[in-house]
Amino acid sequence: MDQIITFIGENMQMIYILVLSVFVGIEVIGHVPSVLHTPLMSGANAIHGVVIVGAIIVMLNCEPDNYLSLSLGFVAVVLGTLNVVGGFVVTDRMLEMFKKK
Amino acid sequence: MHFMITDYILEIAYLAASVTFVLGLKLMANPKTARKGNLIAAAGMCVAVAGTVFLYDDHHGHTSRESVKLILIALAIVIGTVIGWVTAKKVKMTAMPELVSLFNGMGGACAALIGLMEFHHNTGNISAVMTILAGMIIGSVSFAGSIIAFMKLNGTMSKPVRLPSYNLINNIFLLALFADAAWMIYSGTSSSLMLYLLFAAALLYGVLFVIPIGGADMPVVISLLNSFTGLAAAFGGFLYHNQVMLTGGILVGSAGTLLTIVMCKAMNRSLSNVIFGAFGEGSAKAAGGAAAAKGSTKDIGATDVAVLMNYSKKVVLVPGYGLAVAQAQHVIHELEMLLEERGVEVKYAIHPVAGRMPGHMNVLLAEANVDYGKLVEMDEINPEFENTDVVLIVGANDVVNPAAKSNPASPIYGMPILEVDKAKNIIMNKRSMSAGYAGIDNDLFYNPKTSMFFGDAKKALTDLVSELKTL
Structure with a gap:
């Protein structure tokens, strides 16, 4: 229990950001026309690819001779990149078609 | 530091x-x-x-x-x-939803792998292990679920698979998963075996979670899994005290949840109804009910459709996923331009869940250079049907099914629909008499104002365009 309380104490700033981000997320897409739902879902999908930052941190923090961690980290970075790049490119392709003629 | x-x-x-x-x-x-x-x-x-x-x-x-x-x-x-x-x-535009699902799965897998690797660096630190296991479980569920959703959308796995009393099994399994994770957190174990068992169990839960849900509900599921992955990324943010992972993850988590709810609303169903699904049980009943209502249908050929449209003042086109599958979005645009040249007013009626995702149909028609202003959303077009001479429905079915308004036993009862039955003439293009994606019969076929225009959407529309040109 103590550790939970310490955890909350240490992370108060993060918890602040978390709570405020929840509201920003809801506000920001509150008035999206249904036409844009698919591109929006796809764009949001690309943004959570930010998890790749975690995969890079894992690789930077592991010992250079720990081959298991290195290869798992490598796979994680590949997957994260797929999420980011694929997500943004596919969204761009969808939105490209909405341009005015 | x-x-x-x-x-x-x-x-x-x-x-x-x-x-x-x-x-x-x-x-x-x-x-x-x-x-x-x-x-x-x-x-x-x-x-x-x-x-x-x-x-x-x-x-x-x-x-x-x-x-x-x-x-x-x-x-x-x-x-x-x-x-x-x-x-x-x-990727083809029609395959867009499953690709989004696949990319979402990659992000989930990335989060799960991070958890697998970080566990051993943090054993004994309760709060760190908690965030690690949470991120790993959510990431794994999202990954496995997305892969199943991908397979359902591309047709590899078209039928929902339901174990007997699957809801009970799933919920017990989920509780067991939580109990296992809680035990690992409090015991401070460093056992690799336990970690991999938890990982495998989370993957299995992802499969069990999505597999009973019907293909028509996959967009909602993908949107939900999308916000799961966001949450998994946010847990990574907690672990590393990394603000960008936290904000990015939570933004997607909350926006994704809102989007999921909006999508459910468009189908007039609750999220729990989609996930725990009364859908399967309901459709059997309704199929029985609809069978009794069967009457006779009448057929119509391309020539007659062409004449009917040529002398109309106002035509509304209702495109559905069948149009996209047949790659007929370019032909329908040609039809629209031809009719406009002849002084016929043409509009497209877009149901919020036409296609496989909300807005999917807009993306597909935009690809064929259809003017954005001609795509009219359901609430705006519904009052216009009364003054419409001809409605042409191409590859859509459930979104025009009057059972949604009239038959309380129908599984789609309560879903807002395009009220095409108010129009003077209804032309229904379908490949055959088979039921729509939701697997239920459509009374609209037996409406005296309805004529069935059978054939593959692309071929039928091409015939129609060439007939029109001869007039």
């Missing part, structure tokens, strides 16, 4: 990236600025990734930048970029 100038630069880079995510989502809410919004968010992502690669330091002496690591990271990014870019550029 002492901060260095590089730490501050990295913090600023993360802040900038977080701002681009918010701004990007905001701009994506308007058709005019949407593309710019996406590019801005992408630029922010590059900043966050580059900043991490070159500036990150954990200040506990773990971080190092041997060339072998940097080369591996660069190689991984290059491989991911090439594969992701090429797949995204090559």
